[in-house]
Amino acid sequence: MKKVFAAALGILTAIGGFVDIGDLVTNAVVGSRFGMSLVWVVVVGVVGICLFASMAGRVTAVSGRATFEIIRERLGPRAAGANLVASFAINLLTLTAEIGGIALALHLASSVEPRLWIPVAGLAVWLVLWRVKFQIMENVAGLMGLLLVGFAVALFLLGPDWGELLRQAVPPSPPGTEHPASYWYYAVALFGAAMTPYEVFFFSSGAVEERWTAKDLSTNRVNVLVGFPLGGLLSVAIAACAAVVLLPAGIEVSSLSQIVLPVAQAGGVLLLALVIVGIVAATFGAALETALSSGYTVAQYLGWSWGKFRRPARAARFHLTMIVALLLGVGILMTSVDPIAVTEMSVVFSAVALPLTYVPILVVANDPEYMGEHVNGRVVNALGTVYLVIVVVAAVAAIPLMIATGAGS
Amino acid sequence: MAGLRGLGRVVAGGVGGALALAALGGCVASRQEPGQATAAVADALAEAGSAAQTTRIAVELLSRGRLTGPVADTTLLDQLRVLDDADAALTTLVPPDAASSAHRADGLAAVGDVTDVVVAAREWVAVRSGGDLGAGPAGAGELLDDLDQAAGAVDEALAAAGGP
Amino acid sequence: MTHGPRIVDARLHLLSRQVLDVDGEPVSTVDDLELRGPDGSEARAGQEAHVAAILVGPALVTRLFGGRAPTSRMPRIAWDDVGHLGTAVELAVSSDGLDADWVEHWVRERLVERIPGGRHDPEGDR
Numbered sequence: 001m002k003k004v005f006a007a008a009l010g011i012l013t014a015i016g017g018f019v020d021i022g023d024l025v026t027n028a029v030v031g032s033r034f035g036m037s038l039v040w041v042v043v044v045g046v047v048g049i050c051l052f053a054s055m056a057g058r059v060t061a062v063s064g065r066a067t068f069e070i071i072r073e074r075l076g077p078r079a080a081g082a083n084l085v086a087s088f089a090i091n092l093l094t095l096t097a098e099i100g101g102i103a104l105a106l107h108l109a110s111s112v113e114p115r116l117w118i119p120v121a122g123l124a125v126w127l128v129l130w131r132v133k134f135q136i137m138e139n140v141a142g143l144m145g146l147l148l149v150g151f152a153v154a155l156f157l158l159g160p161d162w163g164e165l166l167r168q169a170v171p172p173s174p175p176g177t178e179h180p181a182s183y184w185y186y187a188v189a190l191f192g193a194a195m196t197p198y199e200v201f202f203f204s205s206g207a208v209e210e211r212w213t214a215k216d217l218s219t220n221r222v223n224v225l226v227g228f229p230l231g232g233l234l235s236v237a238i239a240a241c242a243a244v245v246l247l248p249a250g251i252e253v254s255s256l257s258q259i260v261l262p263v264a265q266a267g268g269v270l271l272l273a274l275v276i277v278g279i280v281a282a283t284f285g286a287a288l289e290t291a292l293s294s295g296y297t298v299a300q301y302l303g304w305s306w307g308k309f310r311r312p313a314r315a316a317r318f319h320l321t322m323i324v325a326l327l328l329g330v331g332i333l334m335t336s337v338d339p340i341a342v343t344e345m346s347v348v349f350s351a352v353a354l355p356l357t358y359v360p361i362l363v364v365a366n367d368p369e370y371m372g373e374h375v376n377g378r379v380v381n382a383l384g385t386v387y388l389v390i391v392v393v394a395a396v397a398a399i400p401l402m403i404a405t406g407a408g409s
Numbered sequence: 410m411a412g413l414r415g416l417g418r419v420v421a422g423g424v425g426g427a428l429a430l431a432a433l434g435g436c437v438a439s440r441q442e443p444g445q446a447t448a449a450v451a452d453a454l455a456e457a458g459s460a461a462q463t464t465r466i467a468v469e470l471l472s473r474g475r476l477t478g479p480v481a482d483t484t485l486l487d488q489l490r491v492l493d494d495a496d497a498a499l500t501t502l503v504p505p506d507a508a509s510s511a512h513r514a515d516g517l518a519a520v521g522d523v524t525d526v527v528v529a530a531r532e533w534v535a536v537r538s539g540g541d542l543g544a545g546p547a548g549a550g551e552l553l554d555d556l557d558q559a560a561g562a563v564d565e566a567l568a569a570a571g572g573p
Numbered sequence: 574m575t576h577g578p579r580i581v582d583a584r585l586h587l588l589s590r591q592v593l594d595v596d597g598e599p600v601s602t603v604d605d606l607e608l609r610g611p612d613g614s615e616a617r618a619g620q621e622a623h624v625a626a627i628l629v630g631p632a633l634v635t636r637l638f639g640g641r642a643p644t645s646r647m648p649r650i651a652w653d654d655v656g657h658l659g660t661a662v663e664l665a666v667s668s669d670g671l672d673a674d675w676v677e678h679w680v681r682e683r684l685v686e687r688i689p690g691g692r693h694d695p696e697g698d699r
Contacts, residue, residue, distance in 0.1 A: 063660050077636055108480050111482050254456075254491055255487035257484035264476045303592060303599055310598075320680055
């Protein structure tokens with residue numbers, strides 16, 4: 001049993017982190033507009049997040065120091081402080097999007113308007129953070145999030161023309177009706193959604209919560225290699241469902257309700273219900289992760305006591321930070337801002353912030369003082385350098401593309 | 410180390426500058442140029458067409474018992490919001506010439522047609538889900554026919570405005 | 574590893590390091606260091622000096638934005654309390670007795686402990 005749940009950290013991070021509201025929306029929008037022609041970005045993103053999450057997990061397991069402690073130590077208080085402000089802001093945006101996602105999913109299930117669900121969702125997230133044991137939290141959210149497999153089931157039930165889907169994907173052939181700038185804008189957004197920085201903060205701090213040591217390096221590898229590719233497959237299934245049902249009908253996805261229509265068409269009410277539960281679990285899990293990440297980043301930068309494994313009183317400022325972040329997120333949503341718009345913003349700004357997180361991790365993973373014999377090998381370093389270039393290009397291109405395309409419209 | 414710290418500062422500065430640029434970009438976007446008006450009409454009509462097709466799928470699925478009432482209701486509500494946006498985009502447009510003015514008028518009418526059908530579809534959903542609205546609109550078949558007509562009007566207006 | 578005295582670069586190995594208390598609970602980061610001359614007076618450039626204390630909290634503000642606060646106002650952890658120096662600075666005392674950790678104590682006693690469940694152990698059986 002213990003070994004089964006050992007992979008749960010990876011699975012929760014993958015379901016709640018890889019497939020969160022950002023991925024749901026971005027993949028469905030992309031599927032409905034560009035078919036399968038952006039699947040390659042998901043593949044690139046999965047390899048990237050595997051690479052850097054395993055690196056961050058390894059650094060934490062070996063040195064016992066979590067990511068943001070290391071960012072502060074290596075970049076110094078100023079650069080790391082600027083990094084903290086940017087990371088916290090984007091994390092808050094993502095947290096806001098996830099809480100909005102929970103409310104939207106509950107709206108689908110109940111017809112009760114999202115504004116009434118938002119405070120309920122915020123309170124529920126806080127209660128879990130306040131009381132529930134870390135392992136229980138990740139196992140429950142992870143296993144229920146697995147219901148998103150319903151998208152893959154739906155794809156098979158739809159019985160699509162697999163050859164046509166493959167033709168759209170390799171070589172990537174965007175539909176002629178779309179502008180190339182829009183195509184690249186969504187490529188960057190999809191990349192940002194796949195490599196969202198909070199995944200790394202959560203993953204490395206989670207390793208501390210679970211008290212990993214150098215002995216757990218194989219668990220680290222299993223988590224990463226099972227969890228993130230699984231999340232990537234789900235992403236592709238979501239995009240494919242949209243490409244099969246919504247693209248031919250000329251539907252542009254602008255709401256969560258449209259994303260689940262292909263599932264209803266394929267599997268009827270039962271599959272629909274399962275997928276909605278999966279969406280609630282995945283967004284809830286991601287809300288937990290982003291809320292925790294807001295506490296982790298601030299506490300680690302300032303050296304405060306942190307961790308869900310401690311009594312809240314023994315990590316008082318950490319818990320206070322999370323409460324403030326949740327209140328801010330709920331407050332932003334209560335201004336009636338469209339959660340889908342917040343989501344689209346959050347993935348693009350995630351892309352902008354990628355180098356801030358990933359550069360220091362690569363540097364420290366090569367530092368023998370921290371890593372001893374576990375420093376990066378040559379292959380990992382070569383891959384890491386390639387990804388650094390991709391990450392910087394995506395970060396630099398994100399804002400100009402956003403302006404040039406009017407956020408992809 | 411100094412190089413890396415410098416990089417951090419440059420990146421941080423870049424993010425700040427980019428945010429400021431993004432804020433400015435939002436202001437520039439509302440500028441109107443001749444010819445852009447027709448494209449704006451086409452954009453709004455594409456949204457309306459998407460809303461009509463989404464409504465069609467939702468009505469079809471609900472009539473076959475493959476969709477729950479709340480999901481159908483939420484879907485239609487979301488489409489009404491999309492149509493509202495399309496309507497707003499058209500009503501706030503200042504047409505620079507007679508041709509785009511005509512396109513705008515056709516577009517507004519088509520968006521209005523679709524909106525009427527979606528409103529009727531939502532009533533139908535409410536009746537099916539056990540709401541007490543009396544007779545309510547007729548069956549799914551009639552709704553789908555109305556949708557066809559409305560979607561046809563959107564397509565015509567879209568073709569006239571030079572859309573895909 | 575070589576034996577004998579270890580050479581430590583204060584900038585590289587001390588500043589911005591995590592400070593842990595005797596139970597491994599994080600206390601703060603090394604925000605700045607207080608240097609003293611051999612006779613206990615303020616250290617001057619070119620003279621021998623030793624680290625008297627780790628400065629935390631407001632020291633971060635002065636390090637980020639410059640300026641100097643009066644040394645008496647700086648929350649400090651005496652260097653005598655330091656037990657071991659690794660990838661973190663490990664203290665030989667508990668954080669509960671440290672005046673430098675007063676903000677954490679304040680938030681704990683005034684806010685977090687007053688919320689129901691604030692002292693609940695999430696790892697414990699329930």
